[in-house]
Amino acid sequence: MNKLRIIYNGLVTENPTFVLLLGMCPTLGTTSSAFNGMGMGLATMGVLICSNMAISAIKRLIPSKVRIPCYIVVIATFVTVLQMFMQAYLPSLYATLGIFIPLIVVNCILLGRAEAFASRHTVIDSMFDGIGIGFGFTIALTMLGTVREFLGTGSIFNYGIYPETYGSLVFILAPGAFIALGLMIALFNRIRQKHTDHA
Amino acid sequence: MKKGDSLLKMVISLGVITCISAALLAWVYSITADPIKQAEREKQAEAIKAVTPVYDNDPIAEEDDVMPVGEPAPLAVFPARRNGNLVGAAVESYSSDGFSGEISVMYGFDINGNVTGYEVLNHTETPGLGDKMDEWFRDSLSTQRNIIGKDPAKTDMKVSKDGGDIDGITAATITSRAFLDALRRAHNAFIQYRDSEKR
Amino acid sequence: MLEYLSIIITAIFVNNIVFAQFLGICPFMGVSRRLTSATGMGMAVTFVMAIATCVTWILQNYVLVPAGLEFMQTIVFILVIATLVQMLEIILKKITPALYQALGVFLPLITTNCAVLGVAIIVVRNGMGLTQSIVYAVATAIGFTLALWIFAGIREQLELTDVPRPMRGVPIALICAGLLAMAFMGFSGILIK
Numbered sequence: 286m287n288k289l290r291i292i293y294n295g296l297v298t299e300n301p302t303f304v305l306l307l308g309m310c311p312t313l314g315t316t317s318s319a320f321n322g323m324g325m326g327l328a329t330m331g332v333l334i335c336s337n338m339a340i341s342a343i344k345r346l347i348p349s350k351v352r353i354p355c356y357i358v359v360i361a362t363f364v365t366v367l368q369m370f371m372q373a374y375l376p377s378l379y380a381t382l383g384i385f386i387p388l389i390v391v392n393c394i395l396l397g398r399a400e401a402f403a404s405r406h407t408v409i410d411s412m413f414d415g416i417g418i419g420f421g422f423t424i425a426l427t428m429l430g431t432v433r434e435f436l437g438t439g440s441i442f443n444y445g446i447y448p449e450t451y452g453s454l455v456f457i458l459a460p461g462a463f464i465a466l467g468l469m470i471a472l473f474n475r476i477r478q479k480h481t482d483h484a
Numbered sequence: 485m486k487k488g489d490s491l492l493k494m495v496i497s498l499g500v501i502t503c504i505s506a507a508l509l510a511w512v513y514s515i516t517a518d519p520i521k522q523a524e525r526e527k528q529a530e531a532i533k534a535v536t537p538v539y540d541n542d543p544i545a546e547e548d549d550v551m552p553v554g555e556p557a558p559l560a561v562f563p564a565r566r567n568g569n570l571v572g573a574a575v576e577s578y579s580s581d582g583f584s585g586e587i588s589v590m591y592g593f594d595i596n597g598n599v600t601g602y603e604v605l606n607h608t609e610t611p612g613l614g615d616k617m618d619e620w621f622r623d624s625l626s627t628q629r630n631i632i633g634k635d636p637a638k639t640d641m642k643v644s645k646d647g648g649d650i651d652g653i654t655a656a657t658i659t660s661r662a663f664l665d666a667l668r669r670a671h672n673a674f675i676q677y678r679d680s681e682k683r
Numbered sequence: 684m685l686e687y688l689s690i691i692i693t694a695i696f697v698n699n700i701v702f703a704q705f706l707g708i709c710p711f712m713g714v715s716r717r718l719t720s721a722t723g724m725g726m727a728v729t730f731v732m733a734i735a736t737c738v739t740w741i742l743q744n745y746v747l748v749p750a751g752l753e754f755m756q757t758i759v760f761i762l763v764i765a766t767l768v769q770m771l772e773i774i775l776k777k778i779t780p781a782l783y784q785a786l787g788v789f790l791p792l793i794t795t796n797c798a799v800l801g802v803a804i805i806v807v808r809n810g811m812g813l814t815q816s817i818v819y820a821v822a823t824a825i826g827f828t829l830a831l832w833i834f835a836g837i838r839e840q841l842e843l844t845d846v847p848r849p850m851r852g853v854p855i856a857l858i859c860a861g862l863l864a865m866a867f868m869g870f871s872g873i874l875i876k
Contacts, residue, residue, distance in 0.1 A: 306853055309712065310797050314705035317611055343501070351494045354765060355501050361758040362505035366512050369754065373519035376527065387757045387804055391797040393709060457611045459703055460865040467850075467857030474849035505758060513754040584698070584871060610871075 288413045295417025302425035303473040307393045311385045312426060313462040319442045322430025324378050328367060330419025332389055334412055335363045340403040341411035356399045364389045433465050532562050532574040535592025535601035539564035552672040559673040570681055571595055577670035579662040584608050587662055591670040598635045614659035636671040687818050694822035696870040700798050701830040702863060707798030721835035725828025727789040732799050735764050736820035739803040740813055760803050765794045798827060
């Protein structure tokens with residue numbers, strides 16, 4: 286399989302946030318700013334690459350009946366490793382993302398990729414799938430975080446664009462998360478429809 | 485995947501994977517345990533340094549728990565000394581009356597009980613409203629907001645809405661009350677600590 | 684008593700698990716198309732959340748902490764939840780086939796419902812006692828069911844509405860959820876003392 290093709294697939298065709306609509310909880314919960322969204326995306330991507338590779342490597346050794354519990358153990362292991370490293374070396378980001386770090390375990394994206402891709406492909410292909418999907422997730426979270434931060438506080442990555450007092454606070458709060466994501470998915474749908482209409 | 489996987493094989497493979505995970509985690513835990521403690525200590529030390537008068541001792545090593553009269557829980561007091569004489573202290577205080585939960589703040593006092601600084605350690609207040617307390621109460625341009633240099637024994641540390649001397653955060657009165665509530669608690673603890681030391 | 688009332692009100696309304704804490708969004712979006720399935724899912728989650736929180740709390744405080752194995756928390760908790768769900772499925776099938784009929788399809792979905800693992804971790808992080816934890820878990824699950832109910836009602840109406848094509852389905856549902864979250868913000872700041 287073409288490696289670039291796999292990455293493109295994860296970024297656009299099967300974008301986990303805008304197309305597959307997976308992993309909504311961290312998408313909504315951690316994107317109050319562009320930086321937080323990116324941090325969460327990268328953390329998930331790291332775990333996804335590792336778990337994809339590990340699962341692909343041991344896929345022949347696991348009896349099919351217990352494969353799901355095995356996948357969960359592998360994913361939970363990498364999540365805990367990440368959790369400990371973040372606590373040690375990035376304590377402030379760890380504090381901001383809070384409970385969403387251990388909850389990467391139940392992010393449907395990871396188990397979904399393990400079942401749909403890693404259990405059927407080679408280690409190297411699985412790694413590229415992890416990169417593609419992880420990158421697609423990171424981009425989506427960063428975009429959502431940027432939009433919310435810009436509308437809510439008037440800055441992007443903490444860099445002020447317009448005065449904070451003109452910002453609409455609701456976009457930083459819970460309702461804004463739902464509404465911004467809804468509008469972004471609609472926009473993505475619209476672009477894809479245009480593509481298919483023309484083709 | 486072969487058909488008819490035996491129960492034994494399933495148990496063994498799941499067991500082996502769990503054991504490998506546990507071993508890996510134990511190893512990562514052993515190498516990150518110290519940096520995690522270090523990061524927590526540093527955060528605390530930075531907050532103490534930011535709020536107290538200049539000192540030459542190690543306030544964390546001299547940490548003392550003070551039980552203010554009429555309070556349910558003790559507060560941690562970190563005494564700051566120069567040449568062995570008490571010059572002030574940092575007090576880690578809290579208030580459970582925040583808008584959406586508990587807030588915890590490190591307050592600094594000089595020997596006379598004047599506020600020398602504060603550092604918000606933890607809160608779950610509304611982003612964009614309540615979390616403005618990080619900066620609000622030390623705005624040197626506004627004497628009505630600023631608590632730095634004031635003595636809680638002489639100034640009425642209540643929001644002006646409640647007839648006090650301090651201007652609360654716009655649209656976040658509950659957070660402001662909680663902040664001043666925590667300050668009052670910290671001040672009581674400090675005075676108690678200072679007076680017990682003098683004797 | 685007042686303490687428990689405060690936990691209950693906070694968990695159901697003020698810090699609603701879906702609208703304020705962003706947990707359990709996947710089943711929230713997936714099973715809120717019909718009122719009947721929303722009820723089934725809500726009951727299944729309440730059941731699993733109460734038992735899972737109880738078991739993980741005991742494991743955390745009597746096994747992991749004394750043994751110094753706190754770093755195994757995530758693995759142990761998720762395995763406990765997955766096993767519990769499996770066991771419940773088997774037990775329900777044998778004892779009350781009627782209840783199994785009603786809840787069966789939702790049970791496998793619960794393993795990956797982050798609200799269940801989320802609550803188990805939150806009670807441990809906040810240092811709650813066992814009774815408090817169980818009260819919190821049940822109240823949170825009720826909050827989840829309430830959110831699911833309200834939302835299912837709205838979505839049944841939404842299907843009859845003419846929505847612009849790119850907005851159909853999930854996008855318009857998300858925007859409705861945003862408006863509901865705004866309504867729930869009205870509860871914030873409620874303190875019971």
